[in-house]
Amino acid sequence: KRAKKTNPEHLVRQILAGNITALSQAITLVESKNNLHLKTANHIINNCLPHSGNSIRIGITGVPGVGKSTFIEALGNYLTTKNHRVAVLAVDPSSSITKGSILGDKTRMEDLVKNENAFIRPSASGDSLGGVAQHTRESIVLCEAAGYDVIIVETVGVGQSETAVHSMVDFFLLLKLAGAGDELQGIKRGIMEMADTIAINKADGDNLKAAKLAKVEFNRALHLYPLKVSRWQPKVVLCSALKNEGISDIWNVVKLYISQTKENNSFSDKRKEQNTYWFLQTINDALKQEFYSNSNIEIELQKRILQIENSKISPFTAARDLLQLYYSSKEI
C-alpha cells in the first residue's frame, strides 16, 4: 500500500557501499507482494549480481532443541574475529502460519545482533516454500553485494525446506545431539545424505562420552554412502556451542572443503548447477501453479482422485483427461 518511491540506482550504490539500512530496505522490497516493489527489487538484484558470489554459503539444519541459535551465534562471532563479515538468513515457510519465525526473535542471538560485522535477517514469511526460498536466495545476492563474505542460511527442516537450502549453499551442516536417548528420531530421511558435515553439539560434561560414541557411529554410516561428485568425504565433529568449544574445528573443516572443491572445480560447478536448478524450478513451479489453480481443473481434480482410488480409472487416463480439459479451456 505505502509504495514509497524508491530510487533503485541509489539503493544499489548504497548496498555496494555496505549500508545496512539500504540492504534491509532492498530485502523488504524482495519480500513485498506489491508489483511495483517487485519490479524495483528485480532491478536491484540484477544490478547487484555482478558484485555477488564472492562468499562462502553455509546451510545449517537440525531439529528444534539441538541448539541452532547458540551455534550460529558462536560461529558468527568467531568468524567476525577472523575478519569475516557474516550474514544470517533463514528459510522457514512455517513462520507465516505459526507467526513464530526462526530468527524472528532476535534476542535469541543477543551478542551477534550487536556485532557490527554481522547482519541478521529473520525468515521471510510467505505462503509457499517456493516463495520463501526464492526470497532467501535473492537476499543472498544482496548480502554478498553488500560485502558479507560468509552467508549462513538456517532452516528448521519443515517439509522440503532442507532441500531448498541445500540447493542454495556451498556447504551443508547438520547439527545433531548425542545422549538424548534416540538421537536419530526426528531427522527426515535423506538429510544425512545431504550433509557435508555432521556436528554433534552439546558435546560437553556428561554428554561427552555419548557424543564420542555417536561420532564413531555417524562416521561409519557416512562412509557407507558413495562419494559425492565433489569427492568430499563428509566429516563428523564434536562441539559445544554454549561453551564455545569446537567452533574453530568446524570452520577448519569448512575451509578444507572450500579449498578442496575449488581445486577440483566442483565448487563452481555446483553453483552453476544451483543457478540452473532455480531457473528451471521456478518455471516448473509456475507451470503447475497455473494448471492447478485453473477453476475447471480444481473441480475435476478431486473427482478424478476419487475415481482413481476406487479403481474406476487408471491414473494415466485421468491425467490425460485433465490435460485435455486444460488445453481446450485455454484455447477458447
Add this chain to the structure above:
Amino acid sequence: KRAKKTNPEHLVRQILAGNITALSQAITLVESKNNLHLKTANHIINNCLPHSGNSIRIGITGVPGVGKSTFIEALGNYLTTKNHRVAVLAVDPSSSITKGSILGDKTRMEDLVKNENAFIRPSASGDSLGGVAQHTRESIVLCEAAGYDVIIVETVGVGQSETAVHSMVDFFLLLKLAGAGDELQGIKRGIMEMADTIAINKADGDNLKAAKLAKVEFNRALHLYPLKVSRWQPKVVLCSALKNEGISDIWNVVKLYISQTKENNSFSDKRKEQNTYWFLQTINDALKQEFYSNSNIEIELQKRILQIENSKISPFTAARDLLQLYYSSKEI
C-alpha cells in the same frame, strides 16, 4: 502402420481368463506409438483395473554383475513351487538407446522362461523414463488381471529409474555384493534409504565371511535411518541365487512385510499414494513437455542459461521472462 483391428472386449475377456497371448498383445498395444492402439490400450486397462491389485509387487535393483537375472530366476521358480503365478517386468529407459535391454535376452532366464506359471516381458523401449515407467505401470495392471499374484519389476538403476520402480511396488529389494573390494561403489545416493530389504548375493564359498561382515555393517547403517511410515525396519539377508540358498528366507521377509503393512494399513495407504503420485506426475511431466518443446522457448532457454552462468541475470528474472514469452505466445 499395420494397425490390425482389435476387439478390446474380446481381449479383456481373454486376459481375465489368463491367456498369455492376449496379455502379450495388450502390453504391445500399451507400448505402441500408434494413437489408435493407445486408445484401445486405454480401454483395456480401464476394464482390467477392477480385476487388478490383488498381488505382491516387488521391485529389484542392483548394479550390473550383482546377479539380478540369476536371483530373479531363483526367486521366480521358488514362488511357482509355492503355487504363485509370477510376472517379471522391467524398467530400463536405456534399452532403446543401447538396444541391449534387460530381460531382452530371455535366455538369461532359461528355466523361468519355460515355467508355465511365469510370464517374462522385456523392458519396453521408449525415449523417456516417464514413458517406459508408464508402460510398465500399466502392464502391472494387465498382469494382475491375468491372474499373476507376484509381480517382479527389475531395474538397472539408470537415471531416476529406481525412484520410478520404487513408486510402483509394495516392496523394494536392493541386491548387493560383499567381498568385491569396494562393495559400496556404484550404488546411487538415496537407494539404500529406499530399500525395504538388502539381500547380499553370492554369499557362498570364499565370499561367505565377507558377506557376513557386510551384513553387520549394513544392518548398522539401516538402523541409523528413521523408521519409514510403515514402521518397517529394513532387514539384511544373505543369499546365493546360483546355489539356490537363502531364497526362501527372502520370501519370508517379504511375507512378514506384507502382513505387517497390511495390518497397520500402510500397505493400502502406500498404493493409494502411488496412484495419486502417478496421476500428478503424468500431469506435471506433460506440462513441462509442452513448455520446453515450444519452439520460442527452446531458442530462448539456452540464451538465458548462458546469461545466468555469466551473472548477467538472476535465475528468477530469467524464469519470469520465459514464462511471459510462453503465455503470450499461446494467446496469439
